[in-house]
Amino acid sequence: MEDEILTCDVSEGVARLVMNRPGKLNALSDAMLAALTDRLTALGADPDIRVIILAGAGKAFCAGHDLKEMQAGRATLDGGAAYFNDLFARCGALMQLIPSLPQPVIAEVHGIATAAGCQLVATCDMAVAAEGTRFGVNGVNIGLFCSTPMVALTRNIGRKAAFELLTTGQFVDAARATELGLINRAVPHDRLQAETRALAQTIAGKLTAAVRIGKAAFYEQAQMDLAEAYSHTGRVMADNMLLRDTDEGITAFLEKRSPDWA
Incomplete structure (x- = not known):
């Protein structure tokens, strides 16, 4: 069912939102962008929700945009120009929505967070990652510079480090991501959900x-x-x-x- 693309569990004022396309590494398809935008907007308007956790099902947090879907967008008279402009505008609107929400949003990250997935981590107010998680804005490796992920990245880490990641397409692990300020901390994989929830509950306990x-x-x-x-x-x-x-x-x-x- 379409609504299963995103699941949500609410407990003690904390909403845990899980991207649920494990077979596609939770890629930000058109449907995923719409689902995230709709659900986050609804949670933002709920006075009983004090903190939001954003996680991914399966082996990864989020592998960025759905490249197969993007390539299919080329099958128009304009070669995909209108679709691509609309896609990146919708993605940008989601990234601007997250910091505008009244609740803190914590990314719970594992596996990989690449391109727009790394952008999503950088956009969240805080992030906790499993040790061994890999982060990258690696679009340059396939000829697509991560220009929109760059916006969030350069507002999280130093410019020289950001430019190196953007131009080399290289990945960093969770330890390096912590040093750079992309995430708050790295924890053992089997403690990821518990540690993220503990942080959320600490914040939820404040006024x-x-x-x-x-x-x-x-x-x-x-x-x-x-x-x-x-x-x-x-x-x-x-x-x-x-x-x-x-x-x-x-x-x-x-x-x-x-x-x-x-």
Whole structure:
């Protein structure tokens, strides 16, 4: 069934979304892009969801775009020009949706994350990977420079390291990906799901309003110059201070007790 392309399990405020095309290494087909966009939009609007985990079924997290589907797109009078422009626009919209969601999104990565799959990891707010996972923006190996994955990659790691990956098509392992800042940490494969959920539950245990305010401000200030960023985040903190639950949280800390958050 079409809805099985993506599965979702919700527990204690954490939604675990699993790309479910294992036979295609969870490639970002037209159907997968649509399913991810629709489901993430719905989760973003759900006030009971505090954290989202994005994972992949089978042997890999995500192998990027579906190349067979892309090649089939050439069978038009314009040679695929309209299709390709629309495809990359839809993919770009998904990548912009993730940081705009109110909830933190954590990538749970294993196997490989290549091209647009690596872009997806870089786009998520955090990422935990199994030891041995391989990451690459390797489109250049088949004559297609990973220009759209480059956007997310260069906002996660240093420019020289990003350019080397983009121009050589070489892969890095989870240890190197951690050093570069592409992922938060690498863990044993048999601990991947548990460690990712533990991180999600830690965040889910914080004041939801504060985390949502903070995520929005995090991305907003990153686009500003220093003075504007301080001015903006100062206003954000002042608004945060005026929340009833923030007052309760500080009072509880001073009184050495657990906060009674609504």
